[in-house]
Amino acid sequence: MTVSARIGVMLMLLFLGAAAAAPARAAGWQTTEFIFENTDPRGNQVVAALNPFGGFSSEQKIVVAEFERYLSEVAVYYQGMGFNAPPLPLVAGRNGGKAYRVHLFDYDDSLPIARAAARADGTTTLQADLSRAIRDGKATPRLFEDLAHELFHNVQHGYIGFERLDDRDWIVEGQAQALGMEAASRLRGIDLYRGKQDDYRLGGRPYYQALPAANTGRKEDYRTASFWRYVGEHYAASRKNGRAGIQPLAPDYSYLARVLDRPLAPRASAGADLRWLDGGLRQATGLGLPRLYAAFVTTFAAYVPDRLTSPVSASAQEAQDRWLQFVFGACPEIALSPRAPGGDALLPLRKNAARCFKTQIAGSGRADVSIQTRAETVGALQALQLGIAGGARIGSAQIVPSPAGGGYIGHWRFRIEAGAPYVFVVSNMAADPAATLNQDLSFNATYSQWVSNLSQPRAQAPASRNADTRPGAATAAPAQQPAATDATRAAAREELASGLAAQSNQTALGSGARFERRRPRCVEPFGATVCGPVTSISLSLTAGAIGDTTQTTGTGGGLAQFMSQMTAIADHGAMRTDREWRAALEEARDTEGSSVSITFPLVEYGFTGSFDNAAIIVNGGTGQGNFQALGPQDSIPGRGREYRQSGRVTIVEFTPYMMRGEFQAALTDMSAVDLSAGDDIVLPVHRQIRGEFVIAAPWEGDRDVTDYQQPSIDSAVQDLSQAFPVVGNGELADILPPAATDTPPDGTPASPPARAVGVFPRCACDCQPVSALAPGCKPICAVKLRACWAEDRRRKALQEASAQQATQQQADPARRQTRAEYIEGLRRVGMSQAQIDRIMPGVDAFWEENGGWGQ
Incomplete structure (x- = not known):
């Protein structure tokens, strides 16, 4: 089936709304x-x-x-x-x-x-x-x-x-315990355990171990009731187009009638039993086990303190920490700040299990944080689902080949509130759960941001406490269970609305890089003009995450995230969203320092070093032209004029995970400069700028890095079901036409080959001799060495031209320079023939009015 046909199927489902399968009938x-x-x-x-x-x-x-x-x-x-x-x-x-x-x-x-x-x-x-x-x-x-x-x-x-x-206690006892407690x-x-044994009542067990690996000696088979109950809550909520969340809902266990109706293999086998369950859940709920398990563990992480039924002696944070330790094992912390915008946590992920880590950004306002990891195969990354504790935002990885260091990168992006701790939960379960592998992965968290002395950001307002879990006061769980709501949808709308009122410097859209490798090479050295392959950095104050399709704002894969954003726009009002978005853009356009553009020669991953000839342009705001880093001295003595790019940019760190650097420049508004006053005019400095930037996942602006996407009707329909829960409650075969199956179409590319994961390169590049560089750094530092050599030649030529001119004037002060001598001097200072041809008509006109060229 073609991609367009798939889209047609998805639209059909969307229009049909809830196409739930008929409920199972009780027999006998x-x-x-x-x-x-x-x-x-x-x-x-x-x-x-x-x-x-x-x-x-x-x-x-x-x-x-x-x-x-x-x-x-x-x-x-x-x-x-x-x-x-x-x-x-x-x-x-x-x-x-x-x-x-x-x-x-x-x-x-x-x-x-x-x-x-x-x-x-x-x-x-x-x-x-x-x-x-x-x-x-x-x-x-x-x-x-x-x-x-x-x-x-x-x-x-x-x-x-x-x-x-036999040996299926996690299924048999877990289901029975869930039904027994509910009945x-x-x-x-x-409620036997209310107020006394909350850990047992909630079904706490080590979910950092494989789902089927329940220790019967510690009653973990009975405690797996937590999983079966969650699916029951999900099933009940989805029938009202709501979602299961932190607060308890009355579960609907009728989904189990369809699960149990599927034949089970004669002998217990973790792989076979997981496949059986995956098929049954797809038939009953429209979602397979990997997605439901990811939604479960992510939501389950936030049950404490909200679902506790007895007061806790410790703080809410301590209670949550103990819960996370029990359920997920060690939950390492990644502390982020302007001085340390990135950090790593190693997670030993067992097959069909989950782990957690914490992230907190110092400061205030909301910020975009990118979570990235690397694995040798695409399949290893496809098995991962990452979400924020509470279950409102869960996503699958954006997968690309790593442009440096080997392996493949899995990437997620979340907008979180600075100053508050967030718990992220990673589940490791392949589409075929029996094929899941153990994997030890290092997860990197980096947040996008930029600052300058000219920018005046307005942070995005903090969110009200919702499904994005941050510990609050520990209170007893309500005895009466609330009606199902869609916390994910409400949070997405709130995110959109508050974002449109912001002018944030902590968004991925506002901190980006482009790597233009295919531009023609420079005829003359970079600096006189912006030429050749370049790196372009774009920094701007932005209004929220609207238009950022990489944001995880909902639950599910790429289509589900897109649908979540579209639904948020619809809920906020399409016309209102457009009006507020235009107002935000106009405000940024009219505000001095709201955007900074930095262009310099193309650098590759691993480069660290500086350029003093970067093109830096800063928005001047209302009533002013843009400010530029030029000169300020005229590089061509006498007649002729050239103000070279003079911004300074320093790359402190550049890996596929992060590009971090600093910039500074003396700025001139060229629209306010009178160049008719004569030769060798020194440009006035209207502003001075100094700033820093962090660009998370810089490979997003690299055209040589492309997403690995393998289309699947099955994943698209599951995305649709997660975006609109009421669409679920049925097997794929029940709601698709007979010709549409979850079998990949003919010609679908096979999974790409494995790529070994190595270390990211890091090279300190300056004007040192080539022999001083490590072999792997020579190609990375070549761009800096070429810049050093070009600048050295330019200065020497300029010195020689100045010395020759001084000698000639001493020998014959009254002698005028010939036209050929003048052009030769221009060539010696590095000007191209095209530049010479461009300026000579003006110079000829000048000498024609002043006695002509020397003979």
Whole structure:
């Protein structure tokens, strides 16, 4: 299928809105009544059947009746979500119909208070310990959760044979624990762990280990309920076009009916089980496991302190730090500041697991931070999803071949608030989860910024606290769960609105570089004119992130991020956005120092050093021309005029991750200079500028670096589902025409070959001898050496011309210079024939009016 056809499919989906698949239908529920018997299932069932309602005291019968009513309600709840009936034995009910048998009898207290078991005939049993179920004539609260938990095990057995459940506890126990807790809370208001065991209640487990690698000894299989609950919250929220977030929502577990309906491999295998789950989730929710897992771990990171149900003795920050340590292991910090605008954190990413790191920018206002890492293969980077804790902003990597140092670069960009700590969560799960690999990656965070003594930025206002998690006061989680909302959409609109009111110096759009390698070489040295291959740096005050398609403003891949920005514009009002954007541009145009352009000879990655002949142009604002770094001395003595570029730029660091430097210049408004006063005019200096810049991901302006993009209908539809959650809730095959599949089209390029990851070059380039340079630095420093040689030749020629002129004047003070001598002098100071041809008519006219050239 062509790209245009894919776009047509996506537009079709957008117009259709919610094309959800039909809900699963419950099968085989002959009854929702339950009968409790005081019998051991290992005993004589024929005898027990003669007196099915006996075996309990009158006091016990009251509690047993409550248990029976409760299980009936649980059965109605499960049936309503579309689950198949459990294969429990049927007995005569109390009202003449059928009922499911439950064995409530006294057994060993070392065993669980309730349990499900399989029988040789393919049926199952549901049992509970009588001695612990009823205490002092009252029902034990724990049994309500456990009965719902074990009944769900019976439901699972209806889909999956008992022999196939071994070593799949993270699936079997995690699902049952989630359903058991929800049923007890929903139907009886019982929350056993509220206010006491928040870590267990929230399902805290080390998700820095592989999802299937749950340690049963530490109940991590049960704690994986957190994942199944999140998907339930996501499923419930998406039906109302909302999103699951930090605040709890009532989950909808009906998605599990479709997941369980898919055949499971006979033997447990982490890879096979993850593939099974991925297919089931795609069928049920429209999103595959990698995207849902990334959304889960990113949101889960921010559950503390917001979802705590008991006060914490420590601060909110300390509580969150302990939670992150427990769930993600070490969470290294990257502190950024104007003096240290970039930093790194090493993350040992296990397959199908997640890690975190923290980033904080010193200062105020919002800033664009680029997160970059390198790997040997494109596939390794495609497995990564990165988001800010809270789940409102999650994205896949922009992938390019690294222009230096080898490997491929994965890049994300986020706008964050300076002065506040942010937690980033990285998930490592390939599109085929079974193919995911362990990888140890170093993540670099760098924020874009520039300052000068002439610029007057107006920072983007701070955001109200939302899903972008920054710790606040630790408060108990609300008992009543709020309605689903779309925090991502609200945050994107707020980001747009506040950005349009700013004139920020901390945006990626306002700090950029271009590398123009294909320009014709200079006929004469750079400086007299701007010529040849050049590096151009553009610094400007900008209004927010509008137009920056690399921003992660939503959840999902590139299409989802684009849709998030378009939705924000629509929510803010297209006409209003256009009006405010134009006003911001006009304000920047009318403000002195709002933009700086710096051009100098082309440098390559690894270069550090200075140029004193950079072209620097600064916006003059209302009523003035642009300020330029020229001269100020005339480089051509006597008749003729040339003011060379005189700005100074120093590159302090230049890697694919960052270009950092300094600039300074004496500036002249040429529109205010009168050049008719004579020869050798020294230009007035109207302004002095001094500043610094940091350009994150400078390769974005390098035409030789192109994105690696492999089109996929599947990823595009998942993007659409994440941009508009209500579009999900269905399998791809259910909402696409038969001809559209997730199979890559014929001719799709294979994944590019692996590239070894090495160190970035770093070369100190000045006018030193070539022999003093390391071999790898010679080509990088060549541009500086050529500039040094050209400037040396120019100065020597100028000195020789001046000396010759002085000698001639001493020999014959009255002698006039001939036209040929004058032209020869121009050539000696480095002027090209084109420049000579351009200025000579004016010089000829002058001498014609003043006695003519010398003979």
